[in-house]
Amino acid sequence: MSLVSIMEKSTCSCENCQLRSLFFSHVSMDELNNICDIKIEKQYSKGESITNEGERIHEFLYMKEGLVKLSKTDIDGKDQILSFSKPFDFVSLLSVFSSDKYKYSVTAIEDTTVCILDLEVVKKFAQQNAMFTMDLMSSISEATDKILLDNLAIKRKHLKGRIAHVLLYFSDYIYKKDEFELPISRREIAEYIGMTTENVIRTLSEFRKDNIIKIFGKDILIADKKRLRSISEFG
Template sequence: MNQEVTKCDCKECMLRPLFFDNIEDKDLKNVCNSKHEKSFIKGDLICEEGEEIGDFMYLKSGLVKIFKKVNHNRDQIIKIARPFDFVSMLSVFSDTHYKYSITALEDSTVCYINLSAIKKLVNNNGRFALNLLKNMSKNSDDLIDTSINISKRNLRGRIAYVLIYFAEYIYKSNTFELPVSRKEIGEFIEMTTENVIRTLSEFRKDDIIKINGKIIEITDYNRLKQICDFG
């Protein structure tokens, strides 16, 4: 399943500005030495609700879903996250055990930094701490925004919203392959699998999108945007 990979040089890491801006080289080296990476393939479980938290982790590449069990056969997807999204914020500082599960939606690489190394850094480096606070705060704000954005829309609006989310935010293209099943879309935007499918079919019949299995092409962006904004 997942496997250790050779770790990169943190100094050169693309994600450095996220957490490790304004950090002394020697501090960064310490962190870098205490860290390890794992790669996961699509579908792999990265961490599970209830497990003990040992590391601060963040997504280096790929795409993941963060979710929580609500029923036997239904999860609630809280967030679909790329690199630069703040993955590990959840519970790390408030709890000893994960409150959420994470699985890879695409092949992904995750960096693990020992929690006590992070805490030491917070202790010693105010700018690092402030940056962390900023990221967590932003993360909270985004969660609230998403939640409101979903619940205020009707079903057509939700599907339009999620399609635009994938096109603009994740893939930056009007044609993309859905990284999730119809069921998962429903678990993200609060609707049943059947209605996800039905609404997608409606959009297809209305010539707003083309569907080929998981591949979606948005052919009438303006109409879609209009439905998203309520029309």
């Protein structure tokens, strides 16, 4: 939070970047080097804001490492969390080709590295390289589809099912472990699932009493995943 972000021109290492397959798979090495030259890598510490709802979009950016949340603030100042994203579920592109302003805020919930390209340059490039544009489109389409599906899944569940869903999301999808540190507060869980903070806490406590999970502050251990799954699917 208090750490100063570090911005630096990266040494060009794009050709080995895992993200190449994301939408640079049909970009030649020459072209990639051109892109690489103008690329900036930027670090954000946990809690830092990456883009803000309403701000003008000047840059094309995608996550190299870390974890972020997508959120939107309503008139009363209350936040709603739309989704969480890790690299490959990149996300800051959401409005890039349909709006000139960000429709959502993106905030790091773990230390995050982002690659930044000038939007105009990328657009110009996209106009000349249809394969790149198609790969881009696939990625955007896949990412938003994931968000839509997730929101639908949450919508049809009750409080307990939603909490179970969130725990399984972080356990199965993000950390791939049964023990992990929750990267978000109880309030943020509430903002994500559309319930109150108090009820999020109550439900977590209930799961603890039923020996489904163990809680040490932000550290969560899933003790009975089978049961958690059945709660998530609702029964």
